[in-house]
Amino acid sequence: MKTIAVDMDGVLADVYRQFLNLHFQDTGEKLSLESIRGLKEAEAFPLLKKHVNSPGFFESAPLIPGAQATLKKLIPHYKVFIVSAATEFPLSLHEKLRWLNNHFPFIQWQQMVFCGSKEIIRTDIMIDDHFKNLDTFSGKTYLFSQPHNEIASPGKHIRVNSWKEVEMQLLPDKF
Amino acid sequence: MKTIAVDMDGVLADVYRQFLNLHFQDTGEKLSLESIRGLKEAEAFPLLKKHVNSPGFFESAPLIPGAQATLKKLIPHYKVFIVSAATEFPLSLHEKLRWLNNHFPFIQWQQMVFCGSKEIIRTDIMIDDHFKNLDTFSGKTYLFSQPHNEIASPGKHIRVNSWKEVEMQLLPDKF
Known part of the structure; x- marks a missing residue:
């Protein structure tokens, strides 16, 4: 096998849905998937490090x-x-x-x-x-x-x- | 490389030192390494499952x-x-x-x-x-x-x- x-x-x-939601919570900005196409995750979401180290990030994905x-x-x-x-x-x-x-x-x-x-x-x-x-x-x-x-x-x-x-x-x- | x-x-x-110490705490019996030589860990320590699921077991090894x-x-x-x-x-x-x-x-x-x-x-x-x-x-x-x-x-x-x-x-x- x-x-x-x-x-x-x-x-x-x-995780993109998590990042988009948390980005909106933090900045009030609603990012579209189109606007971040081709960008590395850390480029698209400057607060990524903070988010992935926040309790619940992975469990609630x-x-x-x-x-x-x-x-x-x-x-x-x-x-x-x-x-x-x-x-x-x-x-x-x-x-x-x-x-x-x-x-x-x-x-x-x-x-x-x-x-x-x-x-x-x-x-x-x-x-x-x-x-x-x-x-x-x-x-x-x-x-x-x-x-x-x-x-x-x-x-x-x-x-x-x-x-x-x-x-x-x-x-x-x-x- | x-x-x-x-x-x-x-x-x-x-982990054997952990098991021996916890076995003594639980049972009052001091097992010697000689007496458990050749036994599988779970045979030597009947409470093994309880111990490895206890907080601190791995961190304090x-x-x-x-x-x-x-x-x-x-x-x-x-x-x-x-x-x-x-x-x-x-x-x-x-x-x-x-x-x-x-x-x-x-x-x-x-x-x-x-x-x-x-x-x-x-x-x-x-x-x-x-x-x-x-x-x-x-x-x-x-x-x-x-x-x-x-x-x-x-x-x-x-x-x-x-x-x-x-x-x-x-x-x-x-x-």
Whole structure:
């Protein structure tokens, strides 16, 4: 059974909605997704560091549509691991664990990896929204579209714009 | 530069001393290391589950002698990652991060991995006290001696009885 490493922020968890809401709370400015397309997350949201270090940021993140349903369908066909950069933000560790248990009760603790760098992760497939994680990865790579990567060429990676597209790629027989 | 995955419990952190102390606190019985040699941790300490889920268990663990000094010497020659099973015990995540920051300030967040299973970890070398982690690992493997593995044959792994022995193995030119 092939193994998949699935990223959390920007792939399972809609951190952009969190950032947009918190930016509005802090500044009164309603940013549109169009205005920040192509910008790095820290460029689009100058208060990002403050927000990701605030209690509740990760635990209250909304879901990316389709993530639950598709992941559930993948489980019988792939060995799924959730691999999330977390050690940079101490609060995020416990919050991410709770968030996963809450939204993905069919994901067990054996399938969770909270790391800093993803360079020692080896699976057959990786789904991630950041080039830094995909570019050095030796397996098959899917770039999950997010505003920060939307303008860039996907290069050697396969771009997926939604969880429905992930499903079409990884479970083609079901279509 | 070669990569190393270093385990925490039983390799950096002296969890046996924690277990022995807590067993005495709970039962009044002073277990000797000799009496539990060869037993699995959960067989030696029937209250293990309670202890590892108690606040402070991981954060107050004593150090295995020599761990700090040898790890510091390895850093210029190897890319060191601390890879610890932690997601089974929610409290352990934050406590292990703080423990590492406290005792190993030269280890950065990029070098920490908190996981459930270690099966998707790929480094050149792994140092661990559990066969379940070493047996399926594809790189070079060092079995760090602990009472639960002391009687067993190391099999294909190289047994190391101390951090001094790790140093002799990985930095032979320094001896």
